[in-house]
Amino acid sequence: MPEIYGPRTEYGQLIHQMKYRDPNESFDDYAIRYARTVTDEPHEFRRLLNYLRDQTILPAGRQQRAVGRPFQTSAFNCFVLGAIPDSTVGIFEMLRDAALTLRAGGGIGMDFSTLRPSGEPVRGLGHGASASGPVSFMQCWNSMCQTMMSAGERRGAMMGVLRIDHPDIRAFVRAKQDQVSLTNFNISVGVTDEFMEALECDGLYALRFGDTVFGQARAVDIWAEVMQSNWDFAEPGAIFIDRVNRLNPLSYCERITATNPCAEQPLPPWGACLLGSANMTKFLRPVYEADGLRLAAEHGKQQVTYEIDVEKLDDVVDACVRAFDRVIDRTIYPLPAQAAEAIAKRRMGVGVTGMANALEVCGLPYGSPAYMAKQDEILERILVRAYRTSMELAQEFGTFPLWHVDKYVEGEFFKTRLPDDLKHEIGLHGLRNGLLTSIAPTGTISQAADYVSSGIEPTFMLGGTRTVLTPQGPKVFEVEDYAYAHYGVKGRTANEISGEEHIDVLCRAQRWVDSSISKTCNVNGQIAGQGEGVTYDDFKALYLRAWHGGAKSCSLFNTNGKRMGILKPKEEDEGAACFYDPTTGERSCAAD
Numbered sequence: 001m002p003e004i005y006g007p008r009t010e011y012g013q014l015i016h017q018m019k020y021r022d023p024n025e026s027f028d029d030y031a032i033r034y035a036r037t038v039t040d041e042p043h044e045f046r047r048l049l050n051y052l053r054d055q056t057i058l059p060a061g062r063q064q065r066a067v068g069r070p071f072q073t074s075a076f077n078c079f080v081l082g083a084i085p086d087s088t089v090g091i092f093e094m095l096r097d098a099a100l101t102l103r104a105g106g107g108i109g110m111d112f113s114t115l116r117p118s119g120e121p122v123r124g125l126g127h128g129a130s131a132s133g134p135v136s137f138m139q140c141w142n143s144m145c146q147t148m149m150s151a152g153e154r155r156g157a158m159m160g161v162l163r164i165d166h167p168d169i170r171a172f173v174r175a176k177q178d179q180v181s182l183t184n185f186n187i188s189v190g191v192t193d194e195f196m197e198a199l200e201c202d203g204l205y206a207l208r209f210g211d212t213v214f215g216q217a218r219a220v221d222i223w224a225e226v227m228q229s230n231w232d233f234a235e236p237g238a239i240f241i242d243r244v245n246r247l248n249p250l251s252y253c254e255r256i257t258a259t260n261p262c263a264e265q266p267l268p269p270w271g272a273c274l275l276g277s278a279n280m281t282k283f284l285r286p287v288y289e290a291d292g293l294r295l296a297a298e299h300g301k302q303q304v305t306y307e308i309d310v311e312k313l314d315d316v317v318d319a320c321v322r323a324f325d326r327v328i329d330r331t332i333y334p335l336p337a338q339a340a341e342a343i344a345k346r347r348m349g350v351g352v353t354g355m356a357n358a359l360e361v362c363g364l365p366y367g368s369p370a371y372m373a374k375q376d377e378i379l380e381r382i383l384v385r386a387y388r389t390s391m392e393l394a395q396e397f398g399t400f401p402l403w404h405v406d407k408y409v410e411g412e413f414f415k416t417r418l419p420d421d422l423k424h425e426i427g428l429h430g431l432r433n434g435l436l437t438s439i440a441p442t443g444t445i446s447q448a449a450d451y452v453s454s455g456i457e458p459t460f461m462l463g464g465t466r467t468v469l470t471p472q473g474p475k476v477f478e479v480e481d482y483a484y485a486h487y488g489v490k491g492r493t494a495n496e497i498s499g500e501e502h503i504d505v506l507c508r509a510q511r512w513v514d515s516s517i518s519k520t521c522n523v524n525g526q527i528a529g530q531g532e533g534v535t536y537d538d539f540k541a542l543y544l545r546a547w548h549g550g551a552k553s554c555s556l557f558n559t560n561g562k563r564m565g566i567l568k569p570k571e572e573d574e575g576a577a578c579f580y581d582p583t584t585g586e587r588s589c590a591a592d
Contacts, residue, residue, distance in 0.1 A: 106155035349438025367501030507549030
């Protein structure tokens with residue numbers, strides 16, 4: 001019989017077919033299509049094809065869908081729009097650019113801090129004309145996105161950001177609390193160092209727009225509004241924007257003010273990034289004490305333990321970087337400005353998925369000290385191998401156009417994260433890619449890989465149901481967590497992990513990622529009148545823990561808040577299927 005490639009479960013096969021392939025395209029057709037497009041040498045083709053066939057390499061969904069196909073869709077997942085001009089004409093030109101980007105399959109982030117506060121005079125429209133403020137213009141984006149969805153486009157993904165020192169910050173924080181406004185947006189506050197310093201000493205900070213100061217606010221008062229909204233509605237999240245820029249290896253040639261919709265990619269105006277992940281469950285290698293025990297293990301008489309095959313990991317990261325670098329030149333871009341930006345810096349985001357599954361199969365409970373140490377080891381190894389491959393590509397094909405050796409090597413990330421020998425070699429040869437690593441939410445590609453745990457998230461549940469809307473109607477599937485289904489390992493689920501453990505996993509991982517990380521930190525908030533659960537004060541303390549721990553962004557989800565996402569476990573399944581998005585906290589039900 002011919003070998004079967006790709007997902008082994010019916011659910012995984014259907015998800016991959018519906019999301020990433022033509023109706024008559026097999027999984028192997030996809031793998032060959034992708035590998036042929038991004039390799040030039042036979043040995044590279046064979047290596048990449050093997051890793052795609054067994055889902056060791058999981059290019060992000062837009063890559064799997066677009067690479068090697070004739071359609072006008074981009075292989076890039078993540079975009080940030082250009083700076084929005086503070087004028088009516090400029091705003092609507094940027095709205096057009098957003099529509100074109102969404103149509104091509106990209107998610108977009110926008111910084112609305114460039115729009116003047118509500119109530120400010122508008123010159124040229126007569127006496128008394130005043131601005132409506134950034135929140136009102138966000139409604140235009142929301143309506144555009146909704147219209148495109150109604151016209152049959154894929155669900156739009158957008159991130160709206162406002163600096164915490166913008167005079168309209170209170171209106172922004174409250175913008176989604178009615179749960180009917182801005183439903184196509186995730187929103188985050190751009191939190192500055194100045195604000196955090198004022199917060200910790202109960203001080204004042206300036207509210208400003210451009211060169212004009214609109215007064216001062218007490219930091220703890222603004223933070224209280226952000227925290228209460230987050231406790232109740234899971235938004236807005238916090239992006240520590242000054243830290244993002246300080247640790248950006250390309251800070252000498254760009255300024256970042258926004259991120260993509262899931263926040264794993266802080267990007268400059270017109271920025272774009274290509275994503276993909278190594279499936280850590282494919283690096284599990286059995287460990288035997290002696291050959292004699294191998295036979296016993298094969299006959300079920302010896303408990304087998306597992307370790308991570310780090311030599312294979314090196315080879316996979318090398319294959320990823322080489323493939324993704326070619327995609328940058330072999331895909332289309334929604335807008336010329338995005339193409340110019342991508343080619344000038346050649347960003348990519350090599351990441352991981354299935355981390356929780358893999359390490360718990362190795363006997364390391366999620367969030368434990370041993371788990372954290374192994375995660376450090378893996379992510380550092382990925383970072384070093386990615387940078388080494390990029391250096392080798394620079395020798396073969398040249399550096400990225402905006403490479404500037406004297407400025408790049410002075411960056412804080414470069415100086416503090418890479419080993420000395422590699423830093424020396426990069427100083428001599430340069431890099432092909434400005435940034436190389438990122439950890440994305442990987443929701444759908446992980447489900448299509450037989451339900452491995454996503455990104456660096458814990459297992460959400462050991463088993464449950466998923467409803468898929470097929471052309472023939474809704475179809476309900478029983479699903480099981482990969483580690484539980486294949487190894488009998490019951491990993492710690494998201495709601496069994498403390499908020500402190502969630503935050504610590506995020507912060508430790510961020511040290512070895514040059515871009516950023518998408519991770520939702522679930523907490524079971526205390527319900528009024530009941531003694532169990534995380535208190536509101538402890539909830540607020542988690543954000544400070546993330547700040548002090550070095551996170552670039554943080555998003556907590558209170559499972560007992562007013563915006564509740566449900567993915568029913570098997571024992572609670574009552575029929576209607578409700579889905580919880582671990583990145584945004586959004587709930588959607590087949591019965592809705």
